[in-house]
Amino acid sequence: MSEAQVGRSPIDPARDGIFKKELVTLIPHLRAFARTLTGDPTAADDLAQDAMMKAWDARASFQLGTNMKAWTFMILRNQFYSEKRRSWRQSQLDQEAAERTLVAVDDPEAPVALDELRMSLAMLPPEQREALILVGAGGFAYEEAADICGCAVGTVKSRVSRARRALQAILESGGYDRDGGAAGDAMHAILADAERLSTQR
Amino acid sequence: MRNVALTSSIYTFGRRGRTLRTTGVEDMIEHVPMEDQRKGAASLDEARLRQQAIGVKLRQMFDEVVNEPVPDEFLDILRKAEKPSGER
Known part of the structure; x- marks a missing residue:
């Protein structure tokens, strides 16, 4: 004692x-x-x-x-x-993070797929990105991720699942294209549609 | 059936890329012929494989940074903080 x-x-x-x-x-x-x-x-x-x-x-x-x-x-x-x-204003952050990520890739020999994943991740809404990273890469259980993010376990689960779908949609559509501003417009369209599709389930 | 149709429309959407934006609600409720249903089942498997691949890459991306050598700065800062301040 x-x-x-x-x-x-x-x-x-x-x-x-x-x-x-x-x-x-x-x-x-x-x-x-x-x-x-x-x-x-x-x-x-x-x-x-x-x-x-x-x-x-x-x-x-x-x-x-x-x-x-x-x-x-x-x-x-x-x-x-x-x-x-x-x-930062929220809207600026997403765009800036996406642009910074374009130049953040140090190793030109790195597999293209990883490169694409990085850029696609940068386009996800921040709360979806962090949930997916914590659970999908950081090795945290949903409960631990919920503690880290200060939200309910169910919220983490739904964010992870939305993030997975959105990421897949971005990767498949090539929405991570390196052409700066245009990628931002395409991204919003893709995310809006991915979100619509996943909430209608 | 509804799920299959939905999944296959996600795929169509993805492959069409940026024209996706013009995809209307009618695409979601369109009649799905048998042939497309079979394709839908195939793309469900495809979806699972792709998600696995994304998961592997996600960990790879994270671990890449985890495996980088830690810059000396981190330990220097911690060492300085750990030492009692000179004023004592």
């Missing part, structure tokens, strides 16, 4: 050491999640560093032994959306 309480005190080098060790192992995952949210490697690393430091500063409130990956992903996500609210 007293051990646990001592562990929660502000200065505890041993506990900090354990916390730091685990946090360090999560950095690659935070970078990957940030990359999918921002679509831009530099902005993503800034975001991941901010999230890492927020997690470090809040370490006293984290209960060791619980899911630190989900906890840090939640911090990163909150950080992303609070920055977005400050500086």
